[in-house]
Amino acid sequence: MFSYDGLYQRLKSKGITKTDLTSAIGISSRTIAKISKGEKVSQRTLHKIADYLECDAESLCRSISQNVILQMLRDEKEARLSGGLYHELQVRMTYNSNHIEGSKLTEDQTRLIFETNTIDVGDGVPVDDILETVHHFRAIDCVIDTAEETLSEEIIKHLHYILKQDTRDSTLSWFAVGDYKRRANMVGGRETARPKDVEKRMHALLAEYNAKEIVTIEDVIALHAEFEYIHPFQDGNGRVGRLVALKECLRHNIIPFIIEDSKKHFYYRGLSEWRTEKGWLTDTCLDGQDTFIRLLDMLDIPHQ
Secondary structure (H helix, E strand, C coil): CEECHHHHHHHHHHCCCHHHHHHHHCCCHHHHHHHHCCCCCCHHHHHHHHHHHCCCHHHCCEECCCCHHHHHHHHHHHHCCCCCHHHHHHHHHHHHHHHHCCCCCCHHHHHHHHHHCCCCCCCCCCHHHHHHHHHHHHHHHHHHHHCCCCCCHHHHHHHHHHHHCCCHHHHCCCCCCCCCCCCCCEECCEECCCHHHHHHHHHHHHHHHHCCCCCCHHHHHHHHHHHHHHCCCCCCHHHHHHHHHHHHHHHCCCCCCCCCHHHHHHHHHHHHCCCCCCHHHHHHHHHHHHHHHHHHHHCCCCCC
């Protein structure tokens, strides 16, 4: 669905009726009917209207998601609303996801960065922890913006770039920021995909996943696990993987999950044993979904 509130407001401010508009620029009554029903019109038509009204086409129309959670996140993000779902998702997911990977910032410090763009670092907090916190906020914004797009390697690489740009890793000649790894790496003593095999395996993973007509929470969990088994980047795989899972939950109208730092041992065990026992990771992610549901309930947001 599409909202043309911007168009209606522009017409009202100029004292122009829809009939005047059709006569002035030669668009059909059928096009006006589509606008009235909230249906999509061509970019050519939208730009034609914008030129006549002397404004940007983007200000006339915006898409409205049928996913209540996604639309609320988009609206609150645009308004920079304090204390809502967008605010709490940013703070809670960023804190937990970064802390799982070893960040020394507390949840209160993470919240302070988001809310005031300042930080009381105390002693021994690495600069990269602060940078990657700010970057994670921007990465969640990217997830919200691209939520309804088909998952692609380009989106995944861009999330990695957002997270790792300007960090110490970006100064290393062999560290590929925003691109697949160049050196082999291991996780918990387990071999991951070799650099020369990453692109092929990522392509196959996304092709199989995107071919599904109906995607369930179990499918998103499986995607996350297989992504981590490939481990396509030199570093940052866990955070990128959890951001991808958030995006796909929003894309398929599934309540997202937030893995809390306090559950990281169960999470790591679930990932480690995924190929032989899928229940452990599934249960941990479903527990993370319950965490998100409690947040919705706290904010009095309806959910299925």
